[in-house]
Amino acid sequence: MKLYQSNASPNSRRIRVYLAEKGISMPIVPVDLGAREQFSDAYAAINPRRVVPTLVLDDGSAIGEVPVIIRYLEDIHPAPPLLGSTPKKRAEIAMWERRVEQEGFASVMEAVRNAAPRLANRAIAGPYDYAQIPDLVERSKQRLLNFYADTDARLADVPFVAGDEFSIADITAIVTVDFATKAAGLAIPDKHTALKRWYESVSARASMAA
């Protein structure tokens, strides 16, 4: 098993932090996005969407899509559980992780991809070129601010994004905040005290350096 990934990719970081939390190590194959290596025939053969990361199994099967890679790794390495250990807990964690991804992570990605000059015609990751739509940038930033407000309200009631336990939902949320801060200039507003407290606490975990 080996992981194709890029240190510059927030989606790859989601996997790296998960691996660090679980104590799983595996060979890493760097994919140089700056050199457009994801568009090579070799990479397209393992990921037709031309995105990182991809997990390649020992039989050559390729697994793409971050939550799917993580679910597979959790299936074969169940302890310690980061995706829940009963059907109900698994559902609650997956639901919150997906909300973070759709409202937070996807909003930052959309804001960045529709604005960065180096991504002209690359507004959506994948095999096809799509022109940037400037009107999307402000809307996406507003979506991220709404995500911050909603998550702050939730974290005033529960210690972690999915409830009582640290989970994959927190990993996606930390990667979202760091990506928003660095790539879109949108750090957590000071008024969101519960979200900031959660961020300081969760960011201190050793895995977050991954």
Place this chain on the structure above:
Amino acid sequence: MKLYQSNASPNSRRIRVYLAEKGISMPIVPVDLGAREQFSDAYAAINPRRVVPTLVLDDGSAIGEVPVIIRYLEDIHPAPPLLGSTPKKRAEIAMWERRVEQEGFASVMEAVRNAAPRLANRAIAGPYDYAQIPDLVERSKQRLLNFYADTDARLADVPFVAGDEFSIADITAIVTVDFATKAAGLAIPDKHTALKRWYESVSARASMAA
């Protein structure tokens, strides 16, 4: 356990078809989207995103997000398997289902929500109003056409979207095609013979009337 859903909602149909395939029945609670019932306090209490469907368990816990609801139902009703029965098969099916959702289903939803006069300021489902962005409509339609082309190429090689077996990926794909045809006037182009053959065959399953 009961399902809050709307017959007008393609996301709800994904669950209805799954339930029909599995032979699971449960009480259905209709949510009247036309009357904006999803914005009622009662519904917001079970789904803070104000979207359908939501599965409410006997202890009152609410599970939202279509793939999460389906994964929960599959956990408690494993036979017949529609999400795979080994870690690797589960990963392959989840990967393909997610690609269909992101490239196909989400594209149609975006095209419709940014165009329909009744959805002015409702370009994104959820608790917040967002103005429509007309430039998104054509881009989303192009994304759907690219999804059709990619899926046609895949179905020239394998009988079902995720490979050898009928799965949840086929359900999401059928709901996408029917929604695109009805709501965006984008039926499968005649040139995509493998995709059309798959569509005719899978659409004939009794579950698809759900």
